[in-house]
Amino acid sequence: MRRTAHKPTLTVLAAVAVTLLSGCGDTGVVTSPTPTANRECQRLTNDEVDTLAADHLTGPDETAIAGLQSCVWHTKDNSTAVTVTHVDASVWATKLPALLDQVEKGGLAKNEKTQEQLANVRGVLEAGGSMDAATACQMFSTLLEMQGQPAGTTRSVFFYPTKAHPQAMTGQACENGVFTNVSVARPDLKGTTEEGHRVLAALISAAGSDGSVNG
Template sequence: MTRRAAAAVLAAGLMLAACGGGGDSEAGDPTPSASATAQPSLDPKEPACSFLTAADRKRLVGSAIDEVVATSGTDRSTQCRWQAASALVQVTTLPAEEWAKTLPQVVAQLEQSGDLTSATDKKELARAKKLLSKASSFSGDQACDAFTTLAELGGAKPGATTTITAVPISEAEAGISAQMCTAGEMTSLIYSVPGLKKTKATDAAVTKALAAAQTRALAAR
């Protein structure tokens, strides 16, 4: 698979993971807004709200960010979003096999979109379609293996269990989206502050926060 095709499949699948695996679409939308800030927490006891401590969030953002502005949860996934002024932190976690179920659909959508136009891309996308055709029946460990394979093919280091990408949060602001898949659990973290740029330092800070959330998510299973 070419890096472009692999990266496209992984990125699209991870955006679904960041939104809670197809749960509440409003709670999955990471765009900061004044109306969201004014709303009370839907459920401050949502499990994901305990996956990052106040100290974790302050270390990541640089100041306190303690107000829960949105939560979303199902019997298979959990999500919590904190917001302060224009800063945003969101954590979502779900079983990796639930994320894997989205991959055949992602491949089909990319195939229909026409975004991958070269002969090589089309050939490799067809390989991805075949490779992931049974993703709906993957175990958690198999799903994390697929995550690692797609990450590697997209340019990550061998054995990668974490991906970090820059994402648009609004027309004016960018954010960082990071995902980790280990022991059959997929955890996603979205982080944004004014003027945020993707650097080695921000990558390291996001990775540390994500690892802390993943540890607690695994312990809560």
């Protein structure tokens, strides 16, 4: 059973892309979007994108957000945007050193076992090694567990920077060796449960997975 934790501009979406599970972070890097026919950009229909945005968006364009190939839809003034990232989890794992920095700064590694596990992961990655997709998804779940989510959580939905004052909302999953991120930045976000449920529905659609969801 899969568990889910419920927790404007491309710059904001880059921030949530690299923040991922930690809730605080960097602005990331966004390359100039270019029109694309990439099949990965068909993981959400235009109707699903417009529902998330509460507006009609143009796209999809292909871009790199925080170094991960992504698809973006946006308004002409870029005040509202939706992004989808769907990559092998081993590729997502290359971003783990920055995540581990955030975890350590946030004091989330509170016990010796977790600290040792994170140190081992950092050692492998900093030595130029790689992490296979299955192990990367295990680390995804571990990072969620460190934030108080149940063991085995594979999906997360949260508002950025806070639910009280949201600029963006994002849903992320790491399942079957694949990392998926669906984010939306809108100037009119309220931080409501209904908004979170919309992102979760889009995340499930983009990830191409079904099943029970708790949380």
